[in-house]
Amino acid sequence: MEKFEVNILGCGAAIPIGRHMTTSQLVNVHDKLFMVDCGEGTQTQIWKSGIKLTNMDNIFISHAHGDHFFGLVPLLSSLNLMLGRTKDINVFVPEDLKDILMLMLKELCHIPFNVNINTFMGNSNQKIYEDEEMEIETIPLKHGIPCCGFLFREKPKKRVLLPKKCLSYDIPKRDFKLIKSGYDYILPDGTLISNKELTAPSEFIPRSYAYCSDTAYNPSMVSQLKDVHLLYHETTFLANDKNQAINAFHSTTHQAANIAKRANARKLIIGHYSIRYDDEQQFEQEVKSIFPNAEACNEGMVFSV
Ligand SMILES: [Zn+2]
Structure with missing residues (x-):
């Protein structure tokens, strides 16, 4: 079976405290690497993980909150310094992030390769990437600003x-x-x-991975997530703190588990824990009480799709 896995580089919310780094993942689909979000300190996490970025040509940023993109410009800057990259790279961002990013790239660093900035609308379902083996579409999320998750899908194999x-x-x-x-x-x-x-007909069953970063409880995305193999859904808050989740456009453990259950996901992984909590055990317990095949993310973990 070809590789399809998710490497967790960071799974904390807001600020990179000692226990967790801010959000970033590397999705490996058939040995092509796709970065999903790039919080502060992401490049440190990459060097620690030992993952080589030579096969990473595409980076996807879910929204313009700093804990999801403050690591992007430093990473782009280092790709030439550390790895001698000269090949173009594609970055996919919501429309409201494009000008900020272009200004940072123009004023703050010299990058000797093209950074192609592609935009998507923060409130719609769009196919934004496709090759012969797979495709990626946006998942509209419910956050305070335009925000999208990403659905990775393998294509069916030929006969x-x-x-x-x-x-x-x-x-x-x-x-x-x-x-x-x-x-x-x-x-x-x-x-x-x-x-x-x-x-x-090929016996191959295409696999799928859905990344749902910051979102309030959003049952409208259930149909798009139907039967997904692996679902990452944020759980910034524990179930008792539901009102705070509503105010901050985030989700609780029970809400994430309900989405996974309604979507008939095979497995749920959770993250984006608020810094107010000390450990993830309670997150995992609360999620499992509704959706048993669930696991709390931690930096360095790798999940097969
Ligand atoms: Zn956010």
Whole structure:
């Protein structure tokens, strides 16, 4: 099975206190790395993790709160200094962050490669990335400012060639590539053999990962998250502090678990803990009381999708 995993670089809210760093994750899809949010100190976390960033060409920022992007400009600046990067990089941000970021990049650092800044709307579901193996779309969230999560989805695999069936028609092996690409086959006597007869559906089940950073309880996103394999949902507050969660446009443990349950997620991971709490055990217990297959994130953890 190809790699699809989530590396937790930071999972705390607001400020990088000793126990937790601010939010950042590296999502590895088939050995391509995608950074999701980049709080202060993210590059320190990367060096600690030992992950090489040579295959990271895309960075996604959920919203313009500092604990989700204050590490971005220093990281971009270091990519050349530390790794000698000269290749362009793509950064995806909500519209309201574009000018701030461009100003910081222009005034504060010299970066000898292009930083392509792409924007998305903070309140809509848009496909923002696609390659031959996967795609990424935004998840509109409910926060005080425009904010989106990101849904990573593998694409279904092509049908699988049936070599014995092909050979039974004396189809030469040099033509197998065409059949694998989806073409029907015409025999020398003009008979057409349909691609469906020469191939079988792949047994591969595409996997998905949903990253829901800062959000108030938002049941409207449940349909988009339906049957997701791995769901990260913030839990800034414990269940008893529901009113504070409402005021701050954040979620409690019970609310995150309810979203996972309603979406029929296979697994839930949680983070973005408020600095007012001392440990994550109670977060995990509260979430598990509603959605048992849940785990509290910590820096350095890696989750398979
Ligand atoms: Zn926020």
